[in-house]
Amino acid sequence: MLKKLDPVYALFLGAIIGALIGGASAMGTIQIMIKGTQSVMGTVLRVLAAGVLAGVMMDSGAAETLARTIINKLGDRMAIFSLAFATMVITAVGVFIPVAVLIVAPIALEVGQRLKISKLALLVALSGGGKAGNIISPNANTIAAAKGFGVELSQVMIADFIPALVALVVTVIVASLIKSRGDAVTSADLTDRKQVDEKELPTLAQSLVTPVLAIIFLMLNPLGAIFHIEALTKVNIDATYVLPVAAVIGALAMHKGKFLREYAQTGISRMTAVVMILIGAGAIGATITSSNLPALMIAGIKAGHLPGVLLAPLSGIVMAAAAGSTSTGVILATGSFSKAILGFGVAPLAAAAMVHTGAIVVDQLPQGNYFHVTANAMHMDIKERSHGILYEAIVGGSAMLTATILYGFLHLI
Numbered sequence: 001m002l003k004k005l006d007p008v009y010a011l012f013l014g015a016i017i018g019a020l021i022g023g024a025s026a027m028g029t030i031q032i033m034i035k036g037t038q039s040v041m042g043t044v045l046r047v048l049a050a051g052v053l054a055g056v057m058m059d060s061g062a063a064e065t066l067a068r069t070i071i072n073k074l075g076d077r078m079a080i081f082s083l084a085f086a087t088m089v090i091t092a093v094g095v096f097i098p099v100a101v102l103i104v105a106p107i108a109l110e111v112g113q114r115l116k117i118s119k120l121a122l123l124v125a126l127s128g129g130g131k132a133g134n135i136i137s138p139n140a141n142t143i144a145a146a147k148g149f150g151v152e153l154s155q156v157m158i159a160d161f162i163p164a165l166v167a168l169v170v171t172v173i174v175a176s177l178i179k180s181r182g183d184a185v186t187s188a189d190l191t192d193r194k195q196v197d198e199k200e201l202p203t204l205a206q207s208l209v210t211p212v213l214a215i216i217f218l219m220l221n222p223l224g225a226i227f228h229i230e231a232l233t234k235v236n237i238d239a240t241y242v243l244p245v246a247a248v249i250g251a252l253a254m255h256k257g258k259f260l261r262e263y264a265q266t267g268i269s270r271m272t273a274v275v276m277i278l279i280g281a282g283a284i285g286a287t288i289t290s291s292n293l294p295a296l297m298i299a300g301i302k303a304g305h306l307p308g309v310l311l312a313p314l315s316g317i318v319m320a321a322a323a324g325s326t327s328t329g330v331i332l333a334t335g336s337f338s339k340a341i342l343g344f345g346v347a348p349l350a351a352a353a354m355v356h357t358g359a360i361v362v363d364q365l366p367q368g369n370y371f372h373v374t375a376n377a378m379h380m381d382i383k384e385r386s387h388g389i390l391y392e393a394i395v396g397g398s399a400m401l402t403a404t405i406l407y408g409f410l411h412l413i
Contacts, residue, residue: 001323001367011280011332015287022291029287036286040278040335043147045240047140047271047278052244053094053210054139055267056251058103059259061200062207063090067104069204071111079115080179083108083122084129084171088164091133093211094243096270097326098373100133101126105377106190113185120182121175123378123388128171128395131360134326135160135167135399138214138243140274141327145356148334149348153239154218159353159413162406163399167360170398174391182387189379202254210250217242277328285335294340301344308344309408311337312351313400316358324368329359350407357403361396364389 001010015036019029057063067086074082083104090100108122134141136157146153217237224232251257288294301308315337320329333355341351364371366386375385406412 007323007328008276008280011277011284015280015283018284018287019290022287024290032286032290033283035290036282036284036335037279038282039286040282040331043144043331044275044278046143046147046153046238046243047274048268049240049243050094050139050143051267051271052264053214053247053267054096054099054270055263055265056210056247056260057090057093057095058099059263059266060202060207060251060254060256062202062210062250062254063093063095063100063103065201065204065207066090066093067107068201071104071107076111076115079111079117080121080125080175081172083111084125084132084168084175087126087129088133088168091130091139092137092164094138094214096139097130097134098370099270100130101374102377105374109185109189109378113187113190116184117179118182119185119189119378119380119384120387120391121179122185123374123380123385124178124391124395125171125175126378127364127374127388127392128167128175131392131396132164132167132171132399134360135356136164138218138239139327140271141330141356141359143239144278144327144330144334145352148330148338148355149342149352151349151352152221154222155349156352156356157218158222159349159407160356160399160403163353163357163402166402167395167399171395174394178391183380183384202256206250206254209253210246213249214242214246217246274327278331281328281331281335284332288336289339294337294343297337297340298343307408308341309346309350309354309404311344312341312346312354312408313358313404315341316355317361317400320359320361320363321365324363324365324371326359326363326370329363330356333359346408347411347413349413350411353403353407353413354400357396357400361400362389362393363396364392 001007015033016029019032066089070086071082087100087104090103091097104126108126112122138153142156143153146156220232220235251260315333316329319332320326323329
């Protein structure tokens with residue numbers, strides 16, 4: 001991947017070479033890869049379903065409406081918080097984090113020029129808010145974390161809520177501390193500011209229909225368990241149904257039902273790369289779990305007297321850093337190390353939360369698309385964009401530490 005080979009082929013190549021060197025026959029290697037790719041098909045279905053919701057939120061203008069409403073209501077006095085919170089909300093309702101940053105960036109640059117906030121601080125506000133929203137969103141990485149450990153999507157979203165709030169607070173603090181550091185926003189940065197006719201955007205109430213319905217349907221079963229409502233505990237609607245149904249109803253509420261085909265096309269195009277990586281990750285995950293590597297890792301950590309629970313966040317950090325992507329990092333970490341992590345007695349939901357939050361620590365490295373998309377959105381060169389990596393890692397690290405302490409050491413779930 002670091003050599004820019006297509007990630008899917010890189011994963012297949014790693015799986016084949018690893019299996020052959022490990023002693024598998026040529027046909028045995030193929031059987032292992034087939035087994036691995038079959039194991040991720042459930043996640044593939046849910047990821048494709050999530051694409052419909054994402055397409056509706058992005059192309060209908062619903063995400064734009066949410067961003068504008070939050071920033072306008074909170075005003076200049078809470079500018080950094082409003083920008084971070086707006087990006088968090090947009091990502092949390094199912095929009096991909098790079099797209100969320102692209103949506104909010106023009107507004108952020110305008111606010112930054114007016115209030116003398118540096119582009120570096122604006123980047124950290126948007127990226128940090130996006131990271132916070134990303135771990136509580138019904139998107140590809142959350143689905144992969146849930147299915148990788150055999151837990152419900154809604155359970156992972158709930159478990160990651162406190163780490164997400166911590167990440168939001170840390171984002172605002174860090175961005176506020178560096179608001180005068182780095183290059184200022186100039187008039188040239190606003191030249192391509194897209195003028196949006198607000199009359200063409202859906203209302204706030206219309207924009208909220210899709211995410212609110214999705215959240216309500218996904219939370220019915222967990223809420224029944226929390227409040228001991230037996231009728232709700234028997235309701236278990238899978239995300240494969242919930243996400244596209246909520247998207248269709250939301251589109252109709254916005255009077256944009258005739259555009260559903262286009263919205264679905266946007267969603268499927270966005271999800272295609274994720275699905276392909278899922279298939280490749282399934283192959284390499286099966287290669288690793290078919291070997292004795294998980295057992296050796298458990299033995300090595302025990303011999304070093306290290307807490308086995310640390311394997312969960314560390315696997316998320318390392319895999320996301322290698323791929324420069326949250327979703328790819330989660331997919332690789334769960335596919336390759338789930339058995340080893342659970343072998344230490346870690347609860348599946350706790351493992352999912354720790355891997356997931358670990359994957360947002362350094363997913364912004366230059367080998368990934370997110371780094372370059374956000375650099376272009378904020379009109380930064382590579383050097384200037386690189387200055388944000390450490391601050392973004394602090395934000396992601398705060399979520400990861402929170403999840404590890406709460407669920408890994410205090411066993412609150």
